[in-house]
Amino acid sequence: MNIQQVIDDINADVRSRLSQFEGAVASYIPALAEVDSEQFAMAVHTVDGQTFSTGDVEVPFTIQSVSKVLTLTLALQRYGNSLWHRVGKEPSGTAFNSLTQLEFEQGIPRNPFINAGAIVTCDALYSRLSAPTHHMLETVRWLSGNPRVCINQTVSRSEFQHRHRNAAMAHLMTSFGNFENDVEEVLKVYFGFCAIEMNCQELARTFGYLANRGVDIASGERILTSKQNSQLNSLLFTSGLYDAAGDFAYRVGMPGKSGVGGAIVAVVPGQFAVSVWSPKLNAFGNSSAGLYALEQFADRLSLHLF
Amino acid sequence: MNIQQVIDDINADVRSRLSQFEGAVASYIPALAEVDSEQFAMAVHTVDGQTFSTGDVEVPFTIQSVSKVLTLTLALQRYGNSLWHRVGKEPSGTAFNSLTQLEFEQGIPRNPFINAGAIVTCDALYSRLSAPTHHMLETVRWLSGNPRVCINQTVSRSEFQHRHRNAAMAHLMTSFGNFENDVEEVLKVYFGFCAIEMNCQELARTFGYLANRGVDIASGERILTSKQNSQLNSLLFTSGLYDAAGDFAYRVGMPGKSGVGGAIVAVVPGQFAVSVWSPKLNAFGNSSAGLYALEQFADRLSLHLF
Amino acid sequence: MNIQQVIDDINADVRSRLSQFEGAVASYIPALAEVDSEQFAMAVHTVDGQTFSTGDVEVPFTIQSVSKVLTLTLALQRYGNSLWHRVGKEPSGTAFNSLTQLEFEQGIPRNPFINAGAIVTCDALYSRLSAPTHHMLETVRWLSGNPRVCINQTVSRSEFQHRHRNAAMAHLMTSFGNFENDVEEVLKVYFGFCAIEMNCQELARTFGYLANRGVDIASGERILTSKQNSQLNSLLFTSGLYDAAGDFAYRVGMPGKSGVGGAIVAVVPGQFAVSVWSPKLNAFGNSSAGLYALEQFADRLSLHLF
Amino acid sequence: MNIQQVIDDINADVRSRLSQFEGAVASYIPALAEVDSEQFAMAVHTVDGQTFSTGDVEVPFTIQSVSKVLTLTLALQRYGNSLWHRVGKEPSGTAFNSLTQLEFEQGIPRNPFINAGAIVTCDALYSRLSAPTHHMLETVRWLSGNPRVCINQTVSRSEFQHRHRNAAMAHLMTSFGNFENDVEEVLKVYFGFCAIEMNCQELARTFGYLANRGVDIASGERILTSKQNSQLNSLLFTSGLYDAAGDFAYRVGMPGKSGVGGAIVAVVPGQFAVSVWSPKLNAFGNSSAGLYALEQFADRLSLHLF
Known part of the structure; x- marks a missing residue:
């Protein structure tokens, strides 16, 4: 089937009722609250x-939590399996920002895609890279094919001002001996990663390696070993959509990752990465129109992996 | 690659160090505690x-929690998506028998593979079937190809005597309005399902439909719609191994379901169902040797889905 | 100061605005929901x-949870300090019917005044008394001075029908090895105790021993040792009003116990027991008018113990 | 009975078996870990x-958490009942440093004697006082009668370095809108208060006002209204000893407050304040010998309030 035709159909369908999707744009910082909610984009990179x-x-x-996949990728390159001493591989089973679970499990976040897990992964990167933000931007510019990808500093600074729940998690991990660097320095890096700005087409291209056994499609360079790449996709399948990972697995049946900026990336191994973007979020913090579009896409192309 | 050769190799490998695997056989009821721990079997049904x-x-x-897949299958046949009003689709993120989560989520179990979820699914079946145990046995005999498959009454009765944590969950669900029948009657049916007894080869054959788009391989009869079958596999992938589902997805990368009798069933969609059995359990209640064998099997045949 | 004058003043004050107190009568069973909410009584027994x-x-x-004081009294007579192996002495800090805490603390209820704690105390009594209900009624008839005090069977049976949350707690305690008898048999006894029916004057007289160093005022017979009586009052001070014990201690400053029937009993050691009754309950399950009346009473007589 | 004789007897008794009390000195910071564990003192101020x-x-x-009583006293002087919008009056029912409860109750600590509650009270003071540390020292020097009472800067700085669990709580409260000032600035003040250093005799004298209806005994100056003082004693009774408040109420039956430095202060309203100090702590963080001494003292003088 013709991919372009399918996504054009989906675009027409979604656009005809953009105002009817449930939810609202993220509003915990002003810079996100101002985004026009009635936008939609979709891209596929084979x-x-x-x-x-x-x-x-x-x-x-801003790609927001989708950046957690990149943070984990860079950390796996440097730590391999030893990273898993500091963060788990299990679905979280509670809201994405829970301190309760973190306290109960003594400072080891359940997985690298909840905030605590991404922050501790960021802390690990910070310990190994002299300029983590610079290195991340280099990586993203290369993977996305756009050498002008930048951090939205307004968003990043605003997130830092509203850092307190994340700061609470980082301090709690410090108290359990699972944090190595200064909390505020690591959070600045973390919020910078979240505020990386690109468009939907660049997003699909950036994550092409997940569909290509860990190899960047354009350059042919290896990003992760084939096994690491499989494992990362498994983690995305079980834990990529916060507390709605099971529902996404059930309805869409692909590894995926969402962000509160309204982006979702999903992967069909051996075929393509697919990205959607629409800023209105449902109660679980996932793009409402994006989820709908991915479900249509999976149905139209019979993509459910199982 | 020759499947028989691969599993024979694995059998030889596992058997040479059966005593060294961590853990112990389930001991919460005498009938399980008496099982010889140094046994191992593996089967593949294509x-x-x-x-x-x-x-x-x-x-x-006894297949124990592996029966939860059959219970869900029978319930999906009767309820379709309306079943999901009574049980969730999300990974649980806590120990497999937690009342805390059930109380916090007001009597709706997180998924049908934790005890509370299987019990409420059983309650749903009980409401629709005049003889649920008889119907289940008919189904299992047909799927397994062995018309003499039975319930181990000693195990079933012993589980009922030790029912109290499960009874607590059922009463709690009743108090939240999510239980329809008498708690003890439903538990008797539930423990009967758990005590269904078969061998490893029959187990692989029973679950062949999961690999075959919902169609029984021998008879060609449809058990679930293709979509329901995909969805059920997704749920197994995210939630089939209790609190170690993420680790299983990471290491083995297949939908799977384990039971405290020492069995694990896994699925490679479009190819085969694979079963292992070895009674010694790790700290998460999963067969230690079984997990090792499945990981070897996935590696040898490069089966990781992603 | 003249006690009769003070309580008559309070009665006039409360009665003038009975309809304005917040809340509603307990409605989890029909028999309680039917009670006329605009009633008020108060009594003092010196x-x-x-x-x-x-x-x-x-x-x-019906005295409802106020009966927990009597259950504890009878159990202390039989078990002394060994009772505290089965139930704690600490405030609960969460809603009065929490399974979460009970699971977290492995089946040992925090104190004998939350439901789980009273049920396990009742189980202890059941193990030592051949006819616990008969014995309790004998005791209450003697203490209250009314030989016709009875159990309201309609209420008791209705509570049993709605037993499921309490049954969940009893089964959970059984699973932790902290329950000795059949869950349903003990619950029948427990709900019978809750449904003991008397009037406000009898209630004050029943608990006179708490103010009198453990000695029944009319007969001079010892109910508890002086030390046990002090300890029981301490427990009432820290844990007698569910999740509002701290607020009651802060505002009224006496040991006390409330029930969802609308009764509250409080104690001024060495002086008197005081009882109030008014069926409308606040969000914490305590009589709104009753709390107001006791606060007025404490203020008028400068009774705050500290 | 002769108070001096009673406490001398207790001193002889305790001293004869100081090495046998369970527990160990606090060791989370080096300065506390170095304290000689075999010390004991007791004082009464009538x-x-x-x-x-x-x-x-x-x-x-260092008086450690006993300082929370002073922090609350200064805050009640400035805020009166409006303070209770920011902190509760209920026993905590869980470990004294729980983030779980704080998250569950949306940033409102259960009471002013758990860490979160004292920190938010400190934040309230910080908002109203230009030099809170100076003011606190002035107050303590006056109440204790020792104008040279100081903060142990080594302890205070060391606690700040190990601030992370407390910082987590302060950031979490900030995220819920229940914190007004910079987290680190408030924590410096808080740890300063904890590190106030005095001897046992000064400690009893400092808290004489709690036994004297809120009036400083030496100067006759009012510290709190009589009602506030009663209320504060009620809170101490229900919540002063962390997760062992119920047991302390049961065994000793007085309002009291403990600290991890090994001090405990208790109050017999209208009679005296009593202080004990011995650095070895039990599992609940309370002085083992101190608890024993207070229980002996209460028994010898028949002080149980109920």
């Missing part, structure tokens, strides 16, 4: 290097 | 109807 | 044997 | 101005 896109593909957005 | 097996394939065991 | 009363003093009501 | 003391009464120690 393992043979083709890109298909539709909708508001030129509009940049 | 979608084209071939069966491969190795080890103690003639020894019957 | 250590020298005088009784003062005002308001609807002839109207009988 | 409402008519007499002081009795025994044991190591010249040895200064």
Whole structure:
């Protein structure tokens, strides 16, 4: 089936009722609250290097929690399996920002895709890289194919001002001996990663390696070993969508990761990475239109992995 | 690669160090505690109807929580998506028998593979079937190909005597309005399902439909719609191994379900169902040797889905 | 100051705005929901044997959780300090019917005044008395001075039908090895105790021993040792009003115990027991008008113990 | 009975088996870990101005959590009942440093004697006082009668370095809108208060006002209204000894407050304040010998309030 046709159909369908999707844009910081909610974009990047896109593909957005996949990728490159002493591999089973679970499990976050887990992964990176933000930007510019990808400093600074729940988690991990660097320094890096800005087409291209056994499609360079890449996809399948991972697995059946900026990336191993973006979020913090579009896409192309 | 050769190799490897695996047989009821821990069997049932097996394939065991997959299958046949009003689709993120979570989530179990979820699914079946135990046995006899499959009454009665934590969950669900029948009657049916006894080869054959888009391989009869089957596999992937589902997804990368009798069933969609059995359990209640064998099997045949 | 005058003043004050107190009568069973909410009574029984009363003093009501004080008293007579192996002495700090805490603390209820604690105390009594209900009624008839005090069977049976949360706690305690008898048999006894019916004047007289160093005022017979009586009062001070014990201690400053029937009993050691009854309950399950009346009473007589 | 004789007897008794009490000195910071564990002192300050003391009464120690009573006293002077919008009055029912409860109750600590509650009270003071540390020292020097009472800066700085669990709580409260000032600035003040150093005799004298209806015994100056003082004693009774408040109420039956430096202060309203100090702590963080001494003292003088 023609991928371009499918995503154009989905775009037309979604756009005709953008105002009807449930939810609202993230509003915990002003910079996110101001985003026009009635936008939608979708892109597919195939393992043979083709890109298909539709909708508001030129509009940049902050990737937010989707950056956690990149943070984990960089950390796995440096730590391998030893990273798992500091963060678990299990679904979280509670709201994505829970201190209760972190206290109960003595400072070891359940997985690298909840906030605590991404922050501790960021702390691990901070210990090994002299300029983690610079290195992350280099990586993202290379993977996305856009050398001008930047951090939205307004968003990043605003997130830092509203850092307190994340700071609480980092201090709690410090108290349990699972944090190595200064809390505020690591949080600045973490919020910088979250505020990386790109458009939907660049997003699909950035994560092409997840569909390509860990190898960047354009350059042919290996990002992760094939096994690490499989494992990362498994973690995305079980834990990528916060407290709605099971529902996403049930309905869409792909490894995926969402962010409160409204982006979702999903992977069909051996075929392509697919990205959607629409800022209105449902009660679980996932893009409502994005979820709908991915479910349509999976149905139309019979992509459910099982 | 030759499947029989692979599983024979694994059998030889596992058997050479059966005594060294961590853990112990389940001991919460006498009938389980008496099982000889140094046994191992493995079987593969392919979608084209071939069966491969190795080890103690003639020894019957109680399938315990693996029966939850059958209970869910029968309930999905009768309720379809309306079943999900009574039980969730999310990984549990805590120990498999937690009342805390059940109280916090007001009597709706997180998924059908934790005890509370299987019990409420059993309650749903009880409401629709005049003889649920008889119907389950008919189904299992047909799927397994062994018309003499039975319930081990000693095990079933002993589990009922030690029912109190499960009874607590059922009463708690009743108090939240999520239970329809008499607690003790439903528990008797539930423990009967858990005490279904078969051998490892029959187990692989029973679950062949999960690998075959919901169609029984021998008879060609449809058990679940293709979509329901995909969804059930997704749930197994995210929640099939209690609190170690993430680790299993990470290391083995297949949908799977374990039971405290020492059995694990896993699925490679479009190819085969694979079963292992070895009674010694690790701290998460999963067969230690079984997990090792499945990981070897996935590695040898490069089966990781992602 | 004249006690009769004080309580008559309070009665006039409360009665003038009975309809304005927040809350509603308990409605989890029909028999309680039908009670006329605009009733109020108050009584004082002094250590020298005088009784003062005002308001609807002839109207009988079920004493509900106030019976937990009697259950504990009978159990302390039989077990002494060994009772504390089965139930704690600490305030609960969460809602009065929490399973979470009971699971976290492995089946040992925090104190004998939360439901789980009273049920396990009742289980202890059941193990030592051949006819616990008969014995309790004998005791209450003697202490209250009314040989016709009875159990309201309609209420008792209705509570049993709605037993499921309490049954969940009893089964959970059984699973932790902290329950000795059949859950349903003990619950029948427990709900019988809760449904003991008397009027407000009888209630004050029943608990006179708490103010009199453990000695029944009328007969001079010892109910508890002086030390046990002090200890029981301490427990009432820290844990007698569910999750509002701290607020009651802060505002009223006496040992006390409330029930969802609308009764509250409080104690001024060495002086008197005081009882109030008014069926409308606040969000914590305590009588709104009753709390107000006791606070007025404590203020007018400068009774705050500290 | 002769108070001096009683406490001398207790001193002799305790001293003869100081090494046998369970537990160990606090070791979470080096400065506390170095304290000689085999020390004991006891003092009584009566409402008519007499002081009795025994044991190591010249040895200064940091008062740690006992300072929370002073923090609350200063805050009640400034905020009155409006303080209770920011902190509760209920016993905590869990370990004294729980983030779980704080998250569950949305940033409102259960009471002012758990860490979170004292920190938020300190934050309230910080908002109203230009030099809170100076003001606190002035107050303590006046109440204790020793104008040279100081903060142990080594202890205070060391506690700040190990601040992370407390910082987590302060940031969590900030995220819930229940914190007004910079987390680190408030924590410096808080740890300063904890590190106030005095001896056992000074400690009894400092808290004489709690036994004297809120009036400083030496100067006759009012510290709290009589009602506030009663209420504060009620809170101490229900919540002053962390998770062992119920047991202390049961065994000793007085309002009291303990600290991890090994001090405990208790109050017999209208009679005296009594202080004990011995650094070895039991599992609940309370002085083992101190508890024993207070229980003996209460028994010898029949002080149980109920």
